[in-house]
Amino acid sequence: MDLSYILNELGENREEYFNAVAPPIIQTSNFAFNKVNDLRKAFENEASAYLYSRGKNPTLEILAQKLAALDGGEACLVFNSGAGAIFTAVLANVKSGDHIISIEKPYSWAQNLFNKILPRFNVTTTYVDGRKTENFEKAIRLNTSIIYLETPNSWTFHIQNLKEIARLAKEKNLPGRQKSILTICDNSYCSPLYQKPLEFGIDLVLQSATKYIGGHSDLVAGVLCGTSQMIDKIFQSEYMNMGIGTTPFNAWLMIRGLRTINIRLEKISDTTLKVVRYLKQHESVEKVIFPFDEDFPQFKLAKEQMKGACGLFSFIIKAKTIDEIERFCEGLQHILMAVSWGGHESLIIPGCASISKKDFDPAKADHRMMRMYVGLEEAEYLIADLERGFGSM
Numbered sequence: 001m002d003l004s005y006i007l008n009e010l011g012e013n014r015e016e017y018f019n020a021v022a023p024p025i026i027q028t029s030n031f032a033f034n035k036v037n038d039l040r041k042a043f044e045n046e047a048s049a050y051l052y053s054r055g056k057n058p059t060l061e062i063l064a065q066k067l068a069a070l071d072g073g074e075a076c077l078v079f080n081s082g083a084g085a086i087f088t089a090v091l092a093n094v095k096s097g098d099h100i101i102s103i104e105k106p107y108s109w110a111q112n113l114f115n116k117i118l119p120r121f122n123v124t125t126t127y128v129d130g131r132k133t134e135n136f137e138k139a140i141r142l143n144t145s146i147i148y149l150e151t152p153n154s155w156t157f158h159i160q161n162l163k164e165i166a167r168l169a170k171e172k173n174l175p176g177r178q179k180s181i182l183t184i185c186d187n188s189y190c191s192p193l194y195q196k197p198l199e200f201g202i203d204l205v206l207q208s209a210t211k212y213i214g215g216h217s218d219l220v221a222g223v224l225c226g227t228s229q230m231i232d233k234i235f236q237s238e239y240m241n242m243g244i245g246t247t248p249f250n251a252w253l254m255i256r257g258l259r260t261i262n263i264r265l266e267k268i269s270d271t272t273l274k275v276v277r278y279l280k281q282h283e284s285v286e287k288v289i290f291p292f293d294e295d296f297p298q299f300k301l302a303k304e305q306m307k308g309a310c311g312l313f314s315f316i317i318k319a320k321t322i323d324e325i326e327r328f329c330e331g332l333q334h335i336l337m338a339v340s341w342g343g344h345e346s347l348i349i350p351g352c353a354s355i356s357k358k359d360f361d362p363a364k365a366d367h368r369m370m371r372m373y374v375g376l377e378e379a380e381y382l383i384a385d386l387e388r389g390f391g392s393m
């Protein structure tokens, strides 16, 4: 399916709403029926009808069709956060006694789920360095039910080989195992425009739509995509039970965001390369960590698996004291110090904000790490701002 068709037309039945080019926000809780039989059918299968907006809603439906097509999946659910998509995807596929294998340092709220919530229900997690597929193989147990991935990881930028891991998870001839292991991949970093994990054989793909899908830092949402069978099972149970879907208004904002996602990502990719090049030659920068940089250790795999790399990367700043890093950050006039990413505005987070000031150790590279996100500003504008930051150190 053409990307242009997905972003501009798919799911939109304009003749149903006055040929309006932009779809309506169907801001309603419930839907009325004329025939008892139609109501009966809706009760029998809530996925088949508009009954109540905790389930299906027409504005969400337009968005869901577009997002499923972007991921190359059969169906998808849109959540009121990326964290909600993670929680639901995992919860729907484990039972007491199960074991999960996760990459090291997955998104922080995935970690909280694995470390704090699931152990209460007797589900344990083993973390592995995902850069080597054999590490997953070694960690598989008879009760392993999920392999949880995030590639590239939005903090370490480590990459997992999706094709190899999907194949491993589907092998039934592992010693003593009867059934294959479900693979889930957090694809927030690339968005479906730059990486399609389902095409590599991954079972469920999710992403924070707060990032590039919304794209304007004005909403929080998440997407989960897979086969109709898997998604429908989750819809009929965990999704309806938790009441975790996005709202019609936010769905409308995401449809609006999607109209420009291709050109936003192109612009961001272009600017990011310029900013990375500037940082790499800077005397106050020890190293830049960016998947599409030739010096990135997994550059070859990144190029094979990803169509693009976009705006998120990190760099290690040369500093002897934490005060120098603080002066750098506070000397920036345009690049905002904030979490999240994927919007129009460039952002920075110093790694040292996660430690107490007295624990700062300049020998530790992660204490001097800066995570940067390049937004839609011009490269020269951002480079001048970074120069101002370095000048303030």
Ligand SMILES: *Cc1c(COP(=O)(O)O)cnc(C)c1O
Pocket: 081, 082, 083, 084, 107, 150, 154, 186, 188, 189, 207, 208, 209, 210, 211, 220, 221, 222, 340
């Ligand atoms: C932001 C983010 C999430 C969580 O998404 P929310 O929409 O903030 O709940 C999950 N994974 C990654 C990699 C993220 O960057």
